[in-house]
Amino acid sequence: MDRRAFLAASLASPLIAKAGAEAPVSRLLYVVCPGIRDYLEFGGAGILAFDIDNGHKFVKRIATDASKADKPRNIKGVVANPVTKKLHFTTPESLSCVDLVSEKTDWSKELPQGCDRLAATPDGKTLFVPSFEKDTWNVVDAISGKVTAEIETKSGAHNTICGLDGKRAYLAGLKSPLLFVVDTMTNKIVDKIGPFAASIRPFTVNGSQTLCFVNVNELLGFEIGDLKTGKKLHRVEVPGFEKGKVKRHGCPSHGVGLTPDEKEVWVVDGFNERVHVFDATAMPPKHTVSIKLREQPGWVTFSLDGKYAYPSTGEVIDTTTKKIVATLTDEKDREVHSEKMVEIHFKEKVPVVAGDQFGLGRKR
Numbered sequence: 001m002d003r004r005a006f007l008a009a010s011l012a013s014p015l016i017a018k019a020g021a022e023a024p025v026s027r028l029l030y031v032v033c034p035g036i037r038d039y040l041e042f043g044g045a046g047i048l049a050f051d052i053d054n055g056h057k058f059v060k061r062i063a064t065d066a067s068k069a070d071k072p073r074n075i076k077g078v079v080a081n082p083v084t085k086k087l088h089f090t091t092p093e094s095l096s097c098v099d100l101v102s103e104k105t106d107w108s109k110e111l112p113q114g115c116d117r118l119a120a121t122p123d124g125k126t127l128f129v130p131s132f133e134k135d136t137w138n139v140v141d142a143i144s145g146k147v148t149a150e151i152e153t154k155s156g157a158h159n160t161i162c163g164l165d166g167k168r169a170y171l172a173g174l175k176s177p178l179l180f181v182v183d184t185m186t187n188k189i190v191d192k193i194g195p196f197a198a199s200i201r202p203f204t205v206n207g208s209q210t211l212c213f214v215n216v217n218e219l220l221g222f223e224i225g226d227l228k229t230g231k232k233l234h235r236v237e238v239p240g241f242e243k244g245k246v247k248r249h250g251c252p253s254h255g256v257g258l259t260p261d262e263k264e265v266w267v268v269d270g271f272n273e274r275v276h277v278f279d280a281t282a283m284p285p286k287h288t289v290s291i292k293l294r295e296q297p298g299w300v301t302f303s304l305d306g307k308y309a310y311p312s313t314g315e316v317i318d319t320t321t322k323k324i325v326a327t328l329t330d331e332k333d334r335e336v337h338s339e340k341m342v343e344i345h346f347k348e349k350v351p352v353v354a355g356d357q358f359g360l361g362r363k364r
Contacts (some may be wrong), residue, residue, distance in 0.1 A: 023348045027052040027304075028059060029310070030080065031328065032089050033067075035338025036312065037248065038074040043328075043336035045072035047087070047098070052303060052343070056316050056326040059363070064089075065105040066096055076132075077117030077160075078340045079125030080354040084142060089340065090115035092132050095145060095270050100344065100351045109145045111138050117357070119160035119169060121184055128169045128182070130157030137171055139187050149187040153180050159202055161358055165210045170212070172200040179203065179212060179225065193225045196232055202255050202299065206262055207362035213265055217245075220252035221276075222267050224284065234284035238263075244271030247296050254300040255339075257359015259319060260306040264288075266359065268297040268311060275300055275311050277322065289322050299339035301359045312339040 003054040007325035029050040033043040045067035049059040066072060066089075073091035080087040080100065087098045095115050096108040113171065114132025120142060122126075127140040133156045162169045162184065177195035183186065194200075196216050203214035205227065212225045221237040224322040243252045255268035258280065264277040265285050273293050278285035278347025299312035302319070314337045316326035328336035343355035 006170055007339060016302060025352065026190060026346045027303075028344055029056065029328075030078070030087065030342050030344055031338045032075045032078045032340040033336065033338050034072060034190070035075050035340040038072065039337075040072070042314075043330050043334055043338065044332075045069075048328075048330055048336060050328060052308070056308075058329060058331055061331065062098070064096060064098055064107050066091060066094070071098045075338070075340045078342050078357055079118055079120040080342045080344050081120055081122075081142070082344075082351040084124035084353050085351055086124065086142060087342075087344075088118065088120065088127060088142065089124065090118055090129065092116075095127070095129055095140065097142070097145060101349065107145055111140070111147065112136075112150075116157060118160045119162040121162055121169075122164065122166040126184065128160050128162065128171070128184075130160055130171070130173075133158060133174055135239075137182075149183060151180075151187055151189065153189070155180065156199070159200075161203070161205055161356075161360070162361065163205065163364065164207055164362065165209070168209060170203070170205060172203055172214070174199055175326055176200065177216070179214065181227070184260065191227075191230055193230050194232055195228060196223050196225065197235065201249070201251050201253075202358075204257050204358050204360055207364040208361075212228065213254045213258065215251065215256050215267070217251045220269060222256045222265065226324070236278065236284050238267065238269060238276045238290075239287050241269060241274070241276075241290070243274050246270035249298055255312065257300045257302060257309075258361035259302055259309075259359070260304065260362040262361040262363045264319070266300050266309060268300050270296040270298065273297070273313075275309070275317075291317060291322055291324070293327070294327070294335070295337060301341065301355075301357060304343050304353070304355045304362075310341060313337050 047062040116130040156175030179193040181191035198217040201215040314328040345353035
């Protein structure tokens with residue numbers, strides 16, 4: 001080897017070594033159970049991790065203080081944050097904090113008037129935790145668990161979303177047709193969207209926070225609201241399917257989500273055991289296909305890259321082909337069903353990216 005070739009090889013080798021040493025990122029789906037009421041037959045209790053890039057194979061079960069109880073309570077909601085490296089989940093009574101690195105429970109605290117499906121600001125510092133179907137939301141410091149403020153809506157507090165920019169939180173209650181909008185700096189209600197046709201159940205918002213898509217009681221389908229004007233824009237019903245008696249939640253559709261690119265709206269159908277897909281590139285969205293599931297769904301969300309849809313019945317659906325490509329099963333080969341799941345990416349066992357339990361639009 002001549003001198004110039006030797007120098008070139010010498011200079012290149014550290015770069016090659018550095019590139020070769022780059023740690024891979026593992027993408028895991030964290031599923032918190034029992035996530036269908038308190039039914040232990042759908043995956044037992046604890047946090048179950050599945051490898052997204054390996055056919056959604058079961059990886060591990062993380063025990064929590066809540067899962068070790070003699071009779072584990074049903075999980076109401078889950079959030080995770082790579083900045084704080086914490087995962088929080090709720091039961092009807094308490095809020096728990098789990099360290100994503102040590103996998104130990106930092107604390108579990110009962111909050112005033114109980115807990116429901118929570119949301120977190122993007123920096124992971126603040127949690128908006130609904131009381132258990134009562135009048136208020138508790139604003140909570142995510143690290144200490146201290147309640148720092150209270151927001152009163154008198155709406156039967158239930159579901160919560162925080163916008164991707166962290167400026168607004170959206171609060172929906174079981175007893176109100178209005179979606180409340182909160183300024184996350186002041187914790188004050190700054191707007192109300194609606195009224196919709198009935199009380200709001202699950203809902204989602206697009207990335208630019210101009211539209212909301214809401215399930216309401218008695219509707220097989222969803223309604224759409226304008227987050228800028230506060231007006232309801234559209235009512236969209238699932239064509240060709242009848243409403244019937246559902247096992248849980250008491251409403252025909254309890255679960256609606258946007259694909260991350262916001263090209264589709266997916267809405268669940270309990271009685272017919274299906275998830276229905278709508279083309280959202282037109283307004284109002286148009287029905288395109290319906291997918292049969294293995295049980296009655298009560299939620300739907302998506303992988304961050306938009307490749308997979310995750311109904312609460314545990315199927316993994318390819319969003320392009322609309323085919324079921326995997327089903328979640330635990331280490332005992334039990335079907336895993338849960339309405340409480342969140343995607344987390346790890347690098348060298350440290351969280352670096354986290355998704356959201358809601359099917360949020362991510363086009364900004």
